[in-house]
Amino acid sequence: MVCSTFKILVSTGFLTLATAAIIRGNSQSLTAPVSDVRERIVRLIEEKKAPSLSLAVVRNGEIIWEEAFGLANLEKKLKATPETVFPIASATKPFTATALMILVERGLVDLGKPAHAYLRQAKLRAFEGDASEATVRRILHHTAGLPMYWNFYYAGTSRQRPPLETTLQRYGIIVSRPGESYNYSNLGYAVLESIIEQVTGKSYPEFLAAEVFKPLNLKHAAVCKALPEGLDVAEKYASTLAPIPFCDHDTRGASAIYATAHDLALFMLLHLGRLQPDQKAILKPESIIAMQKSRDSDVRNSSYALGWETGRRFGYPIVTHGGGMDGCRAHLAMIPSEGLAAAVLINGENVPSIQVCDWIFATLLPEYAKALNAGAGGRSGSSSPTAFKPPAEIVGTWQGAIRTHEGDIPVRLIVESDGRVEFFRMDPSGAPGKRLSPLKTPAVNQGIFIVHFPQVFSISDASAANHRTVLGLKIRENRLSGEANTIATDMSYSLPSYIEMKRVDGSPEKTGAPWSKRRPSGRARGSGSLGISTEGIK
Structure with a gap:
């Protein structure tokens, strides 16, 4: 095996970019295809669309490409490296699901049982349906009827994170019948966090550190209650490149992990069934398959399995999860049939991390590239909103x-x-x-x-x-x-x-006053399951 390590310096009007890259395997056969991806990323940095970006690519059980671009901290001019730690936001959820499946294999949790069986004081309250039908499995699938929820506690502000039990007592409500529909819920993964703690007697950060991060050799991964110390941590930046302070969550099981792209690549090797020699198998193959294949049979049109979003993308079956909060974007994407995976981390808001995964897969899979290019060519500009026609x-x-x-x-x-x-x-x-x-x-x-x-x-x-x-x-x-x-x-x-x-x-009540055509516009940041701008909070 030929291994080459090299550094590239690119001078721009914005900043001096330093990219630290590691390419393994046949360096000549890989360097040529990825040069186009590298140029695109460098252009993003030059155009101030992303302060920094870190990636890692897996093929056939090996990490074949790792590279970091730009500055992890613009004010201090600190260069991003493959060892730079980024927040991964909702890409935390596959880790929480993995931890829970460890407990399932040990016979400590039954996916078919109600979450109530494992919660102590903070029981779920059902306004629709029966809380006993909000099973652990449905919570993993986002089909338990829990509502949308997020709550950020920024450093330097007076708002303080309450105990998780307090959050569940106030907002752990079932607003649609379990098994009726898919509704992405950070709150659900906080319930899973609580179950892990109740069953094991350990805190969620402690359990993940001991049972997931350490055996998989994820040296930089951590559930963070405060800004990590002693590590190279990427500062978060808004779309204007203004710095954003660290924030804690009362749903840490949904979005509180910090990690390197290398850590994420090693994690995906577990889910591809291709562990490296210094990694320990923490799940059986049948559990890994279940995490990617299981669905709530009562909910049509849901592609969310057990901690993973699944489906087809540009002609290939894909297993993926994204993450986004103010100041960061993250994505884990796997194409198991091809032995491929990509992890992308960005400390800004202006670039979709899945887009970079697409570029990577397109360089390695000609048919993916063909479908991607055909899809891009068929896109039209944004259309004006149409008038509401109520059923x-x-x-x-x-x-x-x-x-x-x-x-x-x-x-x-x-x-x-x-x-x-x-x-x-x-x-x-x-x-x-x-x-x-x-x-x-x-x-x-x-x-x-x-x-x-x-x-x-x-x-x-x-x-x-x-x-x-x-x-x-x-x-x-x-x-x-x-x-x-x-x-x-x-x-x-x-x-x-x-x-x-x-x-x-049966007919609308008339209130006498004329209808106002003035409709103030909300802040556009993507759409969630309720049409709410959730691009920065998933």
Whole structure:
């Protein structure tokens, strides 16, 4: 085997780039294909689209390419290297699922049992369906009926992370029947975090360190409660390249791991069934297969397995998970049929990490490249939003309550056949308060009515100066129910409550005032399952 290690210096008007690269195997056969990817990444750095990027590529059981580009810290001019540690955000979830499957193999956790069987004080509360049907397996699949949730606690602010049990007591609510639909939930992976702690008697960080990171030889990986010390850590940067402080989470099982691209490559070797000699097998092959193949048979159109997103991409079956928060993007992607995997870490917000994975796979798989290029050629520019055309079953007047952990809030919703939508918080006398109009065009997606309003209500946990209220309502017979999310304008949290409204009039109620055509635009950052901008919080 020929091994070459080299450094490349590229002078630009923005900064001096240093790329530290390691290429293993036949260096000549690999260097030529990846040169195009390298040039594209260098261009991203030059154009200030990414402060730094680190990657690692696996083929046939070996890490064949590792390289870091740009500056891990712009202010200190610290170069990124393959040893630079990045936050991986929601790419934490496959690690949590792996840890849980270790307990399944040891007979300590049964995927078919309700999560209640393993939780102590903080039990899940069902507003829809039966909490006993929120099994561990469904929580892994994101089909247990838990709501969308995130909460960031930034260093240097007065907000303090509460105990996980407090978070689950307040927001561990089932807002749709378990097994009814897919709804990506960070809260669910916090439940799994709690199960790991309850069953093992160890903290989640301790268990992962001892049972996942150490046996797989992930030397830099850690669940971080504070900024890692003694390591080369990438600073996080906003789209403007302003630095973003470290943040803790009350859902660490969903998004709290820091790691190098090399660590992620070694982790994917486990899930490709191709461990290196200095790694220990922590899961049986059948568990690894189950993590990639298992589905909730009651939920159609869901491609989320046990901690992994699965499907086909540009003609190949792919197993993947992305991660994104303010100031970072991460992606793990595997094509098991080809023995290929790529890990990409970025300490900025402007470049989709999966795009770089696509470039890597396209250099090594001609058919992938052909499909990728064909797909790129067929893309059209963004189209203007169309007017909302409500389905007949939601036209009318609806009245009910938002049920927060601090009390109920009576509300009324009016949907007219021409697409006009109005929302009211009712006063104590039962009269409607201020009329609220949508901030953006409402939508109906797979039977969920999604609508964004200015702030309707607040709770004591919502300490930001400004909020919006986002409703995700399942359309049922003469009833709308689901989640009402209090979302900070700065996107530092999304706090869910249950909402239920029943039809009170078959035709929309007229309130007398003319419909306003003014609809303030929300901050566009990608779409989540409720049409909420979640690009930075998954």
